Amino acid sequence: MTTLLEVGHLSKEFVSGGGPFRPLRSMHAVNDVSFSVSVGRVVGVVGESGCGKSTLARLILRLIEPTSGTIQFEDLDLLAQKPKPMRALRARMQMVFQDPYSAIDPRYSTRDAVTEPFDVQGHRYTATEKDTKTAELLDMVGLSLQLANSYPHQLSGGQKQRVGIARALALNPALLVLDEPTASLDVSVQAQIISLLEKLRDELNLTYIFISHDLSLVKYFCDEVLVMYLGRVVEVLPDTEAAARHPYTRTLLDSTFDPDPRLRRTIEPLAGEVPSPFDLPPGCAFAARCPSATGKCSTELPVLSSDGGHPVACHHPL
Amino acid sequence: MTLAILNWLSGFTALRAFSSAMGMIAGGFLILLLLVAFFAPWITPFDVAAQNLANANAAPGWPHIMGTDEFGRDVFSRVVYGARTSLSVSATAIGISVSVGMLLGAAAGYFGGMFERIVMTVVDLTWSFPDILIALIFVAIIGPGLTSTTFAIAIAYLAQFTRLTRAQIVRLKNETFVEATINLGATPAHVVLRHLLPNALAPVIVVGMLAVGDGIVLEATLGFFGLGAQPPTPSWGAMMSSGTAQLFIAPWVIIYPGVAVAITVIAVNLFGDELVRALDIRDRVRS
Numbered sequence: 001m002t003t004l005l006e007v008g009h010l011s012k013e014f015v016s017g018g019g020p021f022r023p024l025r026s027m028h029a030v031n032d033v034s035f036s037v038s039v040g041r042v043v044g045v046v047g048e049s050g051c052g053k054s055t056l057a058r059l060i061l062r063l064i065e066p067t068s069g070t071i072q073f074e075d076l077d078l079l080a081q082k083p084k085p086m087r088a089l090r091a092r093m094q095m096v097f098q099d100p101y102s103a104i105d106p107r108y109s110t111r112d113a114v115t116e117p118f119d120v121q122g123h124r125y126t127a128t129e130k131d132t133k134t135a136e137l138l139d140m141v142g143l144s145l146q147l148a149n150s151y152p153h154q155l156s157g158g159q160k161q162r163v164g165i166a167r168a169l170a171l172n173p174a175l176l177v178l179d180e181p182t183a184s185l186d187v188s189v190q191a192q193i194i195s196l197l198e199k200l201r202d203e204l205n206l207t208y209i210f211i212s213h214d215l216s217l218v219k220y221f222c223d224e225v226l227v228m229y230l231g232r233v234v235e236v237l238p239d240t241e242a243a244a245r246h247p248y249t250r251t252l253l254d255s256t257f258d259p260d261p262r263l264r265r266t267i268e269p270l271a272g273e274v275p276s277p278f279d280l281p282p283g284c285a286f287a288a289r290c291p292s293a294t295g296k297c298s299t300e301l302p303v304l305s306s307d308g309g310h311p312v313a314c315h316h317p318l
Numbered sequence: 319m320t321l322a323i324l325n326w327l328s329g330f331t332a333l334r335a336f337s338s339a340m341g342m343i344a345g346g347f348l349i350l351l352l353l354v355a356f357f358a359p360w361i362t363p364f365d366v367a368a369q370n371l372a373n374a375n376a377a378p379g380w381p382h383i384m385g386t387d388e389f390g391r392d393v394f395s396r397v398v399y400g401a402r403t404s405l406s407v408s409a410t411a412i413g414i415s416v417s418v419g420m421l422l423g424a425a426a427g428y429f430g431g432m433f434e435r436i437v438m439t440v441v442d443l444t445w446s447f448p449d450i451l452i453a454l455i456f457v458a459i460i461g462p463g464l465t466s467t468t469f470a471i472a473i474a475y476l477a478q479f480t481r482l483t484r485a486q487i488v489r490l491k492n493e494t495f496v497e498a499t500i501n502l503g504a505t506p507a508h509v510v511l512r513h514l515l516p517n518a519l520a521p522v523i524v525v526g527m528l529a530v531g532d533g534i535v536l537e538a539t540l541g542f543f544g545l546g547a548q549p550p551t552p553s554w555g556a557m558m559s560s561g562t563a564q565l566f567i568a569p570w571v572i573i574y575p576g577v578a579v580a581i582t583v584i585a586v587n588l589f590g591d592e593l594v595r596a597l598d599i600r601d602r603v604r605s
Contacts, residue, residue, distance in 0.1 A: 061501060090503035102494040105513050120504045164498075171502070 003072075004175055004207050005037040005060065010069030012055055027277045029055040030066075031231040034304075037175070042201065042208040044222030046215060046252065050277070052231040053211045054098070057179045060209065061093055062086065074174065091121055094168035098180040100160035104152045110163055111148040114138070117170040137166040142196060158189035162196070169200065177209045182217065194221060215256045227252065230277060230285040233304065236311040245312040247290050284315070292316045334596035341592035344585040351582060355401040364392035366399045367550045375568035385570040387560065396552040397574050403553045404582070407464060407546075408533030411471035416526045418472075419479025420515070426480070427487030428510055438484065445477040453536055454545070462545040470540065471533050482525055486518035486602065521602040524593050531586030538579050554579050 012030040017023055030052045037043050045053050058064045060071060062078055071078040073093060081089060097103040104113050114137045115130045125133065134148050141162040152160055161181060168176060178197065182190035194217065200206060212218050218225055218240070225237040227249045235246040244250040251270055272289040275281055281288070287297035294316065302313045309317070335341045354361060363381060370390030378385040384393035422441075426434040444452055453470035460466045490496065491514065499509055534554075540546035541555020549556070554575040561572025594600055 063497060063501060087503035087505065090501060095498070095501050097494050097498060099494055103498050105495045105499075105517070107516055116499070117502045120499070120502045120508060167498070167502070 002039050003036050004039045004074065005209075006070075006072035007036065007060065008034050008070040008072075010034070010056070010059055010071065011067045012052075012059055012064065013067040025278050028231050028280060029277065030059060033069075033228075033231075033233050035226055035233065035236065037207060037209065039174075039207055040201075040205060041224065042210055042222045044218040044225040045209065045211045045228060046213060046218050046225060047228035048213060048274075050230075050274070051228045053213075053228060054179055055231075056228070057095065057177045057209065057211055061090075061095055061177060063095075088121070091117075091171035092173050093175040093177070094171065094173040095177045095179060096161070096164050096168050096181045098183050100157055100164050100184065101152075103164045104160060104167075106152050109149050109151055110134075110138070110143070110155070113152075113163055114166045114170055117167060121171060133170070137170055140169060140200070141166045156189075157185050158192060161185060161189075161193055165193075165196070165200070169204070172204075173206070175207050175209070177211070179211045180213070182214070183212070190217070197221075215252060219256075230275065230280065232285065232313065234286070234313045236304070238310045242310055243318075245309055245317040246286075246314045247292055247316075247318060248286050250318060284313075292318075331597055332593060335589060335592040337596070338592060340588055341596075344588035344592065347581070347585045348589055351401055351585075352405070354398055355405050358398050358402050362392070362395035362398050364395045366391065366395050366552050368392075375564060375571070377568075378570055384574045385568065387557070387568070387571045388564055393557075393571060393574055396557060397554070397578050399552040400554040400557060400575055400578065401582075403464070403547055403551060404534045404537055404579070405530075407468050407537045408471065408530050411468045411537075412475060412526050412529050412533050414468070414472040415475040415529070416479050416522060419476050420483045420518075420522060422476075423480040423483025423485075424487050424510060424515060424518070427484040428491060428506070428514065434484075437480070441477045441480045444473075445481065449474040449532070449536060450539060453540060454543075457540060457545045462540075462548065464547050464551065467537055467540050467546045471536050474536065475529050475533070478525065478529065479522060482522055482603075483518055486521060487514050490514050490517050520597050521599045524590060524597065524599065525603050527593065528587060528590035531583040531590070534579060534583055534586070538575075 010030060010033045011028065014027045014029055015024060016027070017025045033056060035043070045056060047053055055064070059066050062071070062081075066079070073089075076089070078086075078089070108116065111130070111134045114134055115125070118125050118130070118133065135145055138145055138148065143159060143162050143166070147155065147159065152163075155163065165181075181197070182193050185193065197208070198221070201208060210218065210222055220240075222240060224239060226233050227235040227237065227246065229248050235244070235249045237244075237249070244253050251268075254268070270289045275285055275288060281298060283296075283298040283300050284290070284293070284302050287293040290297065296315050300315070302315050304311045304313045336345050368391060370386070372390065373382075373386055374388050374390040376382055376386040376390070378393075382392050382394065384397060387393055387396070422437055426437040452474040453467075456470040456473055457466050460469070496509055496513060499513060537546055537553070538555030538558070541553040541557075542559040544556070544559060547553035547556050557575040558572050558579075561568075561575070565572060594603055
């Protein structure tokens with residue numbers, strides 16, 4: 001399998017404050033993250049809110065500049081691209097946003113929204129060519145052509161998300177980053193969007209990075225899963241059936257609900273607080289909440305290691 | 319055919335301002351006033367500058383329906399021509415103010431950083447003075463006259479439009495569609511011109527329309543102090559100023575231009591309120 005995306009030691013530090021009255025504070029949103037994505041795979045990224053999932057997505061697409069690290073996309077060093085080639089390269093890597101309600105300019109009709117990518121990339125299409133393209137794209141995402149002249153406020157959440165997907169697909173990208181594409185939709189609509197994404201992946205040979213906090217969705221949809229905790233990857237599940245080796249992953253998996261009432265069980269809630277990302281402990285960030293933590297955990301940072309199974313960053317893997 | 323035209327017009331949300339009785343009356347009056355100002359030479363029965371000292375301070379009647387002033391000039395003709403002066407000075411001034419303010423505000427809001435700090439500090443500094451004071455300072459520097467009145471009003475209201483546009487741009491800049499457009503490979507110019515400014519336009523235009531009313535008052539005030547239009551150019555403020563001298567022998571000289579200012583400003587404000595309602599931007603017109 002050829003590698004599409006290779007991320008190495010990617011970090012992003014946000015600095016706030018400064019000046020005479022506010023001390024300089026820095027927050028490590030993403031910390032030393034490395035992984036690679038092969039063509040045609042669906043890689044899931046899971047973790048609780050604030051763990052750096054969305055920051056990671058924006059770093060991969062270079063919507064924000066990383067503090068350090070490397071990104072290799074289609075054998076190109078992404079971070080070395082000058083503004084103009086970078087803008088052209090953006091056609092190859094697109095994103096579907098979490099909130100479809102604000103992802104489309106309220107003054108743009110569906111037709112304007114799905115043909116804007118061509119204008120932006122300098123394709124000079126005539127009105128008739130644009131009509132043809134609009135029809136193709138709407139058909140691809142399962143929207144009726146009658147909606148071409150509708151404005152965002154006239155569309156439902158699911159329809160808006162389909163417009164967002166059509167916009168992302170217009171430029172024929174290789175990689176699609178899905179930032180919680182179903183989080184703000186009804187459950188029934190979620191299923192439709194997921195099956196649409198599955199269909200498109202097969203038809204267009206797309207590669208997905210799927211960011212979510214919904215583990216049952218990730219289990220269903222992804223080939224492999226990165227588990228993040230406070231900016232670091234703590235475990236890489238090679239497939240969705242793999243047993244958790246990190247205590248945090250175990251807790252996450254335990255917290256998914258099963259619709260069968262006979263399988264009802266009590267959940268052991270985690271004790272302790274999530275450490276502040278402004279003031280991370282020197283050791284394992286999860287140590288304060290971990291049932292199997294020892295003295296070593298709070299002083300020594302565990303690194304991802306594949307000893308005895310798939311990669312996990314834990315001193316006491318399960 | 320008529321239906322097709324009505325259908326086409328219904329696409330303009332702003333026209334809904336005419337749908338209420340208030341909007342209809344205020345808007346109708348403003349349209350009438352514009353027509354009067356435009357066709358002034360065809361409407362006025364007398365030359366605005368023609369003096370007739372034998373018939374000075376004549377009471378309203380025929381043929382001088384609003385009477386004559388201390389030089390025997392027809393007050394009605396001068397009020398009609400005064401509308402021309404007031405509307406053109408105020409509209410030109412606000413036009414300059416809106417254009418420059420939008421440019422400054424958009425640049426400050428989009429680029430941020432040191433540029434934003436410098437622009438906004440200067441703007442807030444002028445914002446903290448009353449409009450009339452800024453206009454007076456400016457006229458004192460470059461001298462009285464219609465051109466300096468225009469620029470004085472433009473500068474007095476610049477802060478308002480810069481602040482308003484910046485507030486809109488800062489709010490819009492964080493919307494997902496801006497990030498989504500950048501992710502398509504768009505240049506900053508595309509983002510500002512095709513997404514940010516079009517979305518910021520409606521409140522700025524409406525506040526601009528309301529400011530034309532304030533501009534008319536400011537123009538009349540400067541005219542009243544003798545700093546605006548110079549004789550014999552008719553202006554509502556200057557007419558009221560000369561009317562104070564014969565307030566008790568010929569009150570119509572001050573009353574008619576005063577009423578003209580009052581009704582015009584009330585109409586502008588009422589129509590502006592209806593526009594705000596029609597465009598549903600009540601929470602966005604505050605700077």
